[in-house]
Amino acid sequence: MLISYKWLQSYFDEKLPVPEALAERLTLGFAEVDGIEQKDGDAILDIKILPDRACYALSHRGVAGEVAALLGLEIKESDTRVPRASRKIRTVSVRVEDSNLCRRHIARVIENVSVGPSSDWLKERLESVGQRSINNIVDATNFVTLDMGQPLHAFDADKVKGKVVVRPGRTGEVLVTLDGKSISIDPSIMVIADEDGPLDIAGIKGGKKAELDQYTKTILLSVANFDPISIRRTSAKIGIKTDASKRFENNLTTERAKDGMDEIIALIVKLCPDAKIGKEIDIYPKKQKKRRIAVPIKFVQGALGMNISEKEMRSALSRLALTAKKRGTALMVAPPPERLDIVRPEDIVEEIGRIVGLERIPETMLPPISALPTVNKRLNLENKIRDMLVSDGFSEVMTSSFASSGYIAIEKPLASDKAYCRKDLWTNFHPVLLKNYSNAPLLGSKEIKQFEIGKVFTVKGEHTALIIGLMPVKKSVSEVVQKIEKMLGMPLCGKFCGGNNMYECNLDVVMKIHPLESPSFIKEGAGGGFIKTFKPFSSYPFIVRDVALFVPEKMDAERVQKIIEGETRGKDVVSIRLFDSFEKKLTDGSQKTSLAFRLVFQSMKKTLTDAEANAAMEAVYRVLRSRRCEIR
Amino acid sequence: MQDTFWIKSKERLVLRTQTSPVQVRYMEEKLKKGIKPPYRIIVPGKVFRNEATDATHEAEFYQVEGLYVDKNVSMAQLKGTVLLFFRKFFHDDKINVRFRPSFFPFTEPSVEVDMEWKGKRLEIGGAGLVHPHVFEAVGLLAKKYRGFAFGCGIDRLLMLRHGIPDIRMFYNGDLRVVSQF
Numbered sequence: 001m002l003i004s005y006k007w008l009q010s011y012f013d014e015k016l017p018v019p020e021a022l023a024e025r026l027t028l029g030f031a032e033v034d035g036i037e038q039k040d041g042d043a044i045l046d047i048k049i050l051p052d053r054a055c056y057a058l059s060h061r062g063v064a065g066e067v068a069a070l071l072g073l074e075i076k077e078s079d080t081r082v083p084r085a086s087r088k089i090r091t092v093s094v095r096v097e098d099s100n101l102c103r104r105h106i107a108r109v110i111e112n113v114s115v116g117p118s119s120d121w122l123k124e125r126l127e128s129v130g131q132r133s134i135n136n137i138v139d140a141t142n143f144v145t146l147d148m149g150q151p152l153h154a155f156d157a158d159k160v161k162g163k164v165v166v167r168p169g170r171t172g173e174v175l176v177t178l179d180g181k182s183i184s185i186d187p188s189i190m191v192i193a194d195e196d197g198p199l200d201i202a203g204i205k206g207g208k209k210a211e212l213d214q215y216t217k218t219i220l221l222s223v224a225n226f227d228p229i230s231i232r233r234t235s236a237k238i239g240i241k242t243d244a245s246k247r248f249e250n251n252l253t254t255e256r257a258k259d260g261m262d263e264i265i266a267l268i269v270k271l272c273p274d275a276k277i278g279k280e281i282d283i284y285p286k287k288q289k290k291r292r293i294a295v296p297i298k299f300v301q302g303a304l305g306m307n308i309s310e311k312e313m314r315s316a317l318s319r320l321a322l323t324a325k326k327r328g329t330a331l332m333v334a335p336p337p338e339r340l341d342i343v344r345p346e347d348i349v350e351e352i353g354r355i356v357g358l359e360r361i362p363e364t365m366l367p368p369i370s371a372l373p374t375v376n377k378r379l380n381l382e383n384k385i386r387d388m389l390v391s392d393g394f395s396e397v398m399t400s401s402f403a404s405s406g407y408i409a410i411e412k413p414l415a416s417d418k419a420y421c422r423k424d425l426w427t428n429f430h431p432v433l434l435k436n437y438s439n440a441p442l443l444g445s446k447e448i449k450q451f452e453i454g455k456v457f458t459v460k461g462e463h464t465a466l467i468i469g470l471m472p473v474k475k476s477v478s479e480v481v482q483k484i485e486k487m488l489g490m491p492l493c494g495k496f497c498g499g500n501n502m503y504e505c506n507l508d509v510v511m512k513i514h515p516l517e518s519p520s521f522i523k524e525g526a527g528g529g530f531i532k533t534f535k536p537f538s539s540y541p542f543i544v545r546d547v548a549l550f551v552p553e554k555m556d557a558e559r560v561q562k563i564i565e566g567e568t569r570g571k572d573v574v575s576i577r578l579f580d581s582f583e584k585k586l587t588d589g590s591q592k593t594s595l596a597f598r599l600v601f602q603s604m605k606k607t608l609t610d611a612e613a614n615a616a617m618e619a620v621y622r623v624l625r626s627r628r629c630e631i632r
Numbered sequence: 633m634q635d636t637f638w639i640k641s642k643e644r645l646v647l648r649t650q651t652s653p654v655q656v657r658y659m660e661e662k663l664k665k666g667i668k669p670p671y672r673i674i675v676p677g678k679v680f681r682n683e684a685t686d687a688t689h690e691a692e693f694y695q696v697e698g699l700y701v702d703k704n705v706s707m708a709q710l711k712g713t714v715l716l717f718f719r720k721f722f723h724d725d726k727i728n729v730r731f732r733p734s735f736f737p738f739t740e741p742s743v744e745v746d747m748e749w750k751g752k753r754l755e756i757g758g759a760g761l762v763h764p765h766v767f768e769a770v771g772l773l774a775k776k777y778r779g780f781a782f783g784c785g786i787d788r789l790l791m792l793r794h795g796i797p798d799i800r801m802f803y804n805g806d807l808r809v810v811s812q813f
Contacts, residue, residue, distance in 0.1 A: 028732055032744075050735040303741075303761060303778065305708025346764060350733070350741030353707065358731035358743060363712035366672075366700065373672070397805030401647075401678065401692050410647075411638040412682060414691055421639075421647075432805035443807055450807065455678070531723060533795045537808050 002129040003063050005043040007147075011064035011075050019043035022067065029070040029354050031057070042128050054250035056338040059149030069319040069355055082262045083269045086111075089278035090157065092220060097167040099285045101190055102202065104225040104254040105166055106261045109157055109278035110268060113137060115216045119271065137212055137219060140267045142243070149338075150223060150252065150260030151244035155199060155210035157218040162195035166202060166224070173197055176208040177240070189234050192222060203231045203248040205240050223261045225254040254288050255337035288337055295345040296330040303349045305364050308356060316355035317348070377516035378464070382453050382507070385466060385484055392480055394449040394468065399428035401455065408457040421457035425467040426497045426504050433502070437471035441544045441600045442537075444577050447471060453507070463508040466494070469501060476500035488514055542574065542602035543613040547620060550584075550592045550630040557581060557595050560629070564597060567623045571616050572608060575600040594632065635681045637691075647680035651697035651783055652738055655762070658699065659770040669701040669777055676786060687798040694786040701762065701772075701779035707731075707741065710759055710780040718747050718756075722793060731759075738763050739781060754792065757784025 005019050016022055023033035023045055031053065034046040049057050056062050068075050090109050096102045118126075118139040126133055126142060133139050141152045169185030175198040176182050183201065185191060191198035199210045203226035212219065225248070232249040235241055261280065269275050297310050310326070317324045317333060322342070324331040335342040342348065353361065375383075386396060402410070405427075406420030413419040422428060429452050437448045448471040456465045468477045477496075481503050485491055490513060494505020551560060557578050564576050580596035599620070601613045621631050639645040654675045662671060675697040685691055698713070715729045730753065731743040739760025747754045759782035764774035787799050794813065796802075801809045 028730075030733060032732065050733070052735045302704055303706055305706025344740075344764065346740040346761065349761075353741055354733045358707075358733070361711055361731065362708045363715050363729070364706065364708040365712050365716070366709055369670075369672070395807055395810045397807070397810060398803050399805050400803055401680070409640040411640050414682065414685070418691075429805070436805070436807045439806075439808060443811055448807065450805070450810075452805070531793055532813055534797070534809070535812060536797070 001047055001049050001058055001063075003045045003047055003060060004125065004128040005045060006041075007060050007125060007128065008045075008064055008067065011061070012068075012073055013076055014073055016067065016073075017071070019045065025070050026063075026066065028358070030063075030066045039128060040124075044128060044130075051250070052341045054247075055252060055340045056149070058247050058250065059145070059147060061148045062338075065321065069316075069321075072319060080263060080266045082266055083277050085279050086276040089276055090218065091279060092157070092160070092281070093163040094281050094283060095163065095165045096283050097165060098190075099283075101168075101227045101230050102166040102224060103227065103286065104257050104282070104284040106221075106223045106257055106283075107164065107281045108221045108261060108265065109218060110221065110265065111218045111276045111278070113217065113219055113268065113272045113275045115212050115214055122271075135212060136271045137216075137268065140271060141221075141264060144260060144263045144267060145243055145247070148256070148259060148263055149247060150256050150263075151203070151247050152221060152223040152260050152264055153200060153206050153244075154212060155206075155220040155222065156212050156216045157210075157220040158216070159210040160194045160199065160220055164192065164194055164199075164220070166190065166192050169198060175199075175201060177201070178206045178208055178211055180208070181240075183238050183240075188237070190226070190230060201234065201238070201240070202226055204235055204238070204245040205242055221261065221264060223257050223264070225252055225257050228252075251340050253337040253340060254284065257284075258282070291335060291343070293333045293335070293342065293345060293348060294327070294330045295333055295348045298329065299345055300349050300352055303346070304353050304361060306361055308352070312356060313352050316352045319355055320351055322348075322351065374518045377518045378511055380519060381488075381511060381514065381516055382464070384487065385507075386453070388484060388487060389451050389468065389480065392449070392483070394451045394480070397429070397432055397450050397452050398454065399425070399432055399452060401457075403427045406457060407459045421462075423458055424456050424504060425452050425454055425465045426502065429467050429469060430497070430502070433469040433471055439542075440471075441598065442542055442574060442602070444575050446579075447475060463506050464511075465504060466492075466507050467497075467502065467504040469503075471501065473499050473501050477503045490514060536604075538574070538602045538604045540603055540605075540607050542600050543608055543610065545599045545601065545613055545617050546579075546596060547599065547617065547624070548580070548594060548596040548632040549624055550594050550632065552628040555627070555629070560595055560597070560624070563623060563627060564599070564620055567620050568599070568616060571619075572601050572603045572612075573599055573616070574602045635683050637680045637682050648677075649681055650679055651675055651677045651695040652736075652781070654697055655699050655738070655766060655781055656770055659701070659772065663771060669703075669772070669779075671699060671701040671779075673697075673699050675699075685800060687800070688788075690787065690799045690803065692803065693799065695783050696786050697781065697783045699762070699779060699781045701777055703777060705761065705778040705780050707743075707761060707780070710761070710782065713780075714745055714756075714759065714782055718749075721789065722749065724749065734758055734760070736760060738766050740764070745782065745784070749792075756788070757782060759783070 009016050019036050023036055027033050031050050032048045034048050037044045064075055089111055094107045096105050115135050115137055118133050118136045122139050123133045126139055131142055137154050141154055145151050168187045169189040169191045171186050173185035174182055175185055185198055190202040192200040192202050200206045228249045228251040231245055235245040265277050314324050321336050323334045333348055401422055402418035403420050403422040404417040406423040408421040410419055440448055451468045453466050455462050470477050492505040493509055494503055496503050577598050579598045582594050584592045601608050636649055637647040658673055679695050680692050683689055711729055718727045719725050728748040730746040734742045734744040736742045736758055740763045742760035745757050745759050747756045762779035762781050767774040787802055
């Protein structure tokens with residue numbers, strides 16, 4: 001919710017900390033401040049009110065209460081003077097059909113208002129938090145909502161015909177909203193209606209029919225409280241979310257509706273001094289019960305793991321306006337009516353914890369355990385297979401769980417090639433194997449050996465699969481498959497995919513039969529204290545060049561490698577690798593050593609040309625010749 | 633929830649969005665065998681979120697869930713445990729942990745866990761004391777037991793640990809990444 005710093009300051013005599021410091025304090029003790037925007041000499045805080053606290057904190061007053069609690073400040077006493085009702089003001093008849101859905105409704109008629117532009121201060125307040133000024137009366141209702149959290153609505157009383165009733169809608173009824181949208185009403189939608197039909201979608205959006213205009217003289221104020229679930233469902237159904245619906249669906253207290261009415265009539269009289277207030281018609285059949293929660297002092301200390309005194313607990317609670325009385329070894333906590341989020345002792349623990357400061361919670365170690373932890377049997381089996389494959393030179397890859405085809409379809413996929421859950425590993429594994437093979441020179445390898453273990457989704461359900469792949473195609477994985485089968489002492493019952501270079505199997509079948517162990521051990525973290533840092537690589541194509549040479553006596557491969565490295569330094573060579581060497585016997589009985597090196601050229605900045613690679617190779621030849629090497 | 637992947641099926645199945653359901657599953661399984669707390673588990677698993685992908689967001693990634701249930705479990709032990717984990721994982725004893733208030737339906741109190749490392753504050757995951765509802769759901773007396781639970785993204789931890797710039801690199805099977813480690 002957007003909160004104006006200036007507006008917040010109006011709750012305090014004392015100067016608040018600067019916005020950044022205030023935001024930090026709120027983030028650590030209440031809710032994350034997502035951003036601060038400087039706007040016309042004000043600072044607007046975007047506070048991510050947590051869902052459980054939305055019942056009391058979606059307002060400047062709610063946030064001011066948190067500021068007061070966290071900083072130990074006093075909130076100014078309200079200077080609102082509730083005006084008295086005048087005599088001989090028109091009355092309306094209001095009826096509520098279902099008091100479970102409309103839990104309270106307060107109505108009041110105000111005569112002799114004049115609708116017009118708002119005062120500057122009111123405009124400024126609303127505009128600071130991104131609201132458009134409409135007219136003085138509508139602005140006043142919006143102001144009260146943003147100020148103290150109670151949604152309210154003003155109808156033009158002259159446009160309301162006969163009795164007002166809060167009731168389920170009727171099939172066939174249509175309501176045109178204030179912003180001109182036609183909404184088809186049905187019995188699941190609660191409306192506020194007059195004799196002719198719906199005036200308002202209850203708790204969500206006002207209708208055009210009884211909209212205020214410049215001629216409005218008499219208004220009907222409606223301040224209500226609605227069942228949160230019903231509001232949420234209707235709001236989702238008609239696709240309209242408003243400041244009112246957002247608050248109602250988070251379960252506002254019925255108790256504060258009266259405060260809302262008091263605030264709005266006081267404000268309207270301030271804006272229209274000639275206004276005459278009618279009698280209050282308050283329909284409130286089921287009063288909200290007072291709650292008291294018993295919290296043992298030891299429970300709070302135990303749950304926080306902190307030696308915190310009863311005095312500190314009571315002080316934290318009183319800062320939040322939660323009254324606490326001692327009874328035996330427990331505190332009896334009475335939350336104010338709007339704190340519907342507080343229902344059990346754990347909630348009190350949270351409140352005390354965040355007010356005394358979560359940073360004060362110490363770091364305690366767990367008690368030692370008598371037995372060693374066990375490793376999950378399936379994971380253990382997977383790890384055995386992993387270890388064997390890795391020791392055989394295979395790399396583990398992970399590919400997407402989604403695919404362009406399969407048996408299990410996603411309702412709203414991210415992309416058409418991710419519209420299904422993969423039916424096997426092969427679908428995504430195969431292209432990755434090919435791509436890696438095309439990069440083999442970069443990886444300094446002639447072949448690619450990789451495997452994947454992951455869940456796949458078939459008509460029969462999901463299972464864990466293993467796939468092993470080798471490139472080039474002519475290679476076979478059957479040897480390593482046999483090795484795994486020997487280790488497990490059972491067949492894998494999988495199948496080769498295409499050639500013999502790929503093999504996929506269902507590990508769940510293995511796990512069902514295999515006598516799984518769940519070993520107890522603690523494996524020390526791999527790497528032994530050293531953390532490898534990722535090295536970025538180029539996304540441009542690479543060029544491969546080979547050089548073969550006879551070396552003079554006493555020159556070994558290492559020396560040649562050094563010479564080539566020295567020559568090509570700074571010339572976009574990413575790999576120099578000896579890939580062949582042999583001795584050649586000459587007719588005169590002496591020996592010659594032939595070496596072959598593979599150079600891979602690749603730039604981080606551009607696509608290299610053949611000419612660039614050739615030029616670099618020429619330089620290599622030159623320097624090798626100068627060292628009496630014979631280029632073959 | 634908006635970011636849930638729903639399966640086209642009559643049962644209205646979903647791809648799980650977090651590893652927390654494992655808490656209940658594990659406790660049910662243990663209780664069925666007559667094994668009462670203490671429980672201490674660590675559960676890695678793949679999760680799915682329907683959101684646009686970029687260098688720091690993936691629609692499929694890994695989380696790790698931790699659960700400890702015993703008679704006297706505290707927020708202090710939670711803090712100590714995640715701190716120990718971070719310090720070991722990053723091989724750095726100067727790491728600190730900071731809690732911020734949060735909300736999760738299955739913990740109370742709930743906190744966000746931040747790690748303070750090399751002068752930076754990094755949001756790592758969510759945690760809290762196991763909500764009494766969770767115990768009630770599996771048939772454990774909420775009055776008798778307490779627990780803590782935490783969950784965090786493994787990918788993000790690895791990205792920080794190894795300086796990997798793009799989360800998508802974990803799932804494209806590129807050996808230019810894999811073979812570095």
